[in-house]
Amino acid sequence: MEINAGRLWNRLQELGKIGVDPHGGITRWTFTEEDMQARDWLADQMKQAGLSVREDPVGNVIGTYNPADSLEAPVLSGSHFDTVRCGGIFDGCLGLLAALEAAQTLKENNVMLKRPLMVIGYRDEEGNRFSSGMVGSKVVTGKADDADFLAQDATGITIGEAMKQRGYHPEDYKQGRIDPIHASVELHIEQGKVLEQANCPVGIVEGIPYLRFYEVTLSGCSGHAGATPMNDRQDPVVAMTKWIQKITALASQQPYTVATVGNIQTFPGSTNVICDHVTFSLDIRSLKEHHINDCLAAMKPLEAELESAGIGVSCQLRHILYGLACDERLKTDLEHIMTQRRISYQRLMSGAGHDSQNFKDVCPCAMIFVRSQHGYSHRKEEYSTPQDCAAGAQALLDLLAQLTME
Numbered sequence: 212m213e214i215n216a217g218r219l220w221n222r223l224q225e226l227g228k229i230g231v232d233p234h235g236g237i238t239r240w241t242f243t244e245e246d247m248q249a250r251d252w253l254a255d256q257m258k259q260a261g262l263s264v265r266e267d268p269v270g271n272v273i274g275t276y277n278p279a280d281s282l283e284a285p286v287l288s289g290s291h292f293d294t295v296r297c298g299g300i301f302d303g304c305l306g307l308l309a310a311l312e313a314a315q316t317l318k319e320n321n322v323m324l325k326r327p328l329m330v331i332g333y334r335d336e337e338g339n340r341f342s343s344g345m346v347g348s349k350v351v352t353g354k355a356d357d358a359d360f361l362a363q364d365a366t367g368i369t370i371g372e373a374m375k376q377r378g379y380h381p382e383d384y385k386q387g388r389i390d391p392i393h394a395s396v397e398l399h400i401e402q403g404k405v406l407e408q409a410n411c412p413v414g415i416v417e418g419i420p421y422l423r424f425y426e427v428t429l430s431g432c433s434g435h436a437g438a439t440p441m442n443d444r445q446d447p448v449v450a451m452t453k454w455i456q457k458i459t460a461l462a463s464q465q466p467y468t469v470a471t472v473g474n475i476q477t478f479p480g481s482t483n484v485i486c487d488h489v490t491f492s493l494d495i496r497s498l499k500e501h502h503i504n505d506c507l508a509a510m511k512p513l514e515a516e517l518e519s520a521g522i523g524v525s526c527q528l529r530h531i532l533y534g535l536a537c538d539e540r541l542k543t544d545l546e547h548i549m550t551q552r553r554i555s556y557q558r559l560m561s562g563a564g565h566d567s568q569n570f571k572d573v574c575p576c577a578m579i580f581v582r583s584q585h586g587y588s589h590r591k592e593e594y595s596t597p598q599d600c601a602a603g604a605q606a607l608l609d610l611l612a613q614l615t616m617e
Contacts, residue, residue, distance in 0.1 A: 415559075
């Protein structure tokens with residue numbers, strides 16, 4: 212079976228017309244008018260593809276192909292259709308529409324599946340409006356709780372209230388859980404340059420990394436910038452440079468591990484004053500949680516050295532996200548599919564979070580990445596070629612066909 216590459220591309224362009232902002236990007240924040248227009252368009256496309264369509268209590272759009280009326284655990288595929296501010300047309304939407312294309316191709320070929328295939332458009336993955344995120348996939352996997360519906364937007368409206376304003380029933384969110392689930396497969400653009408640099412149109416995702424966000428404070432001794440000799444200083448800024456160089460070097464030595472310092476604040480922050488203390492962020496991610504622990508443990512000798520020189524060190528954990536290791540059997544199956552289809556591929560880690568990570572400990576999960584031109588994403592210039600999109604969608608179809616016949 213072959214997907215209809217032209218139909219997939221045309222749908223991408225059509226959906227990309229909803230929510231065009233004055234800057235030329237796409238802005239579809241969850242439960243806004245633009246988001247609801249996209250919901251209506253998606254439901255209509257699912258119906259045209261011959262799927263039965265429904266929405267769950269929180270607004271996830273679910274199209275099902277189940278020709279045998281099977282009661283077996285379903286296979287799930289899809290992604291989100293909300294966007295960041297001034298985003299592109301591929302993030303989330305490509306994976307969702309590729310899943311729709313796969314389901315429509317199976318139906319057009321009259322494939323009698325042994326278990327249902329559910330195409331799901333997840334709500335609020337990006338989390339931009341309510342500073343939350345992934346509530347739709349949390350509901351489907353049974354990982355949502357009451358607190359998820361209390362997050363507020365800039366006007367004080369909670370996500371639960373926004374759902375009710377659009378006719379949904381967040382108080383019934385537990386009814387949105389799908390259990391059991393046979394497997395979940397999500398296609399997504401890479402959002403980085405790994406595939407482009409490897410000259411591969413698609414990638415097989417090893418997993419989504421564990422993430423820890425720390426606030427690090429180094430404390431020294433303030434003084435006059437001109438009157439304090441260099442050999443009589445406890446300057447936390449100098450200590451900070453050593454600390455950052457060390458943690459980034461350690462991360463580079465571990466597989467699938469990255470460390471980023473994205474925010475730095477100095478106090479008192481005057482040009483002619485040696486700092487009293489400096490506070491900075493540490494975003495550290497790895498496919499294996501113990502690699503994060505290894506990096507942090509290896510920082511201890513340097514921290515002891517700094518403290519002996521009069522620099523206080525405080526490292527406070529502020530946020531944590533648990534990662535997902537994609538299923539080994541499904542990754543091997545994808546390798547066989549790529550080889551048979553003569554599609555060049557590479558295994559790689561997902562640097563970003565995705566709805567798929569909520570399937571950890573729920574069911575076997577796989578992800579397929581499609582090459583992003585220049586690594587662009589979360590911006591209007593985001594682009595993947597029609598050929599690359601088609602290659603990823605074909606691999607997705609082949610895997611879904613296999614899983615739904617098990």
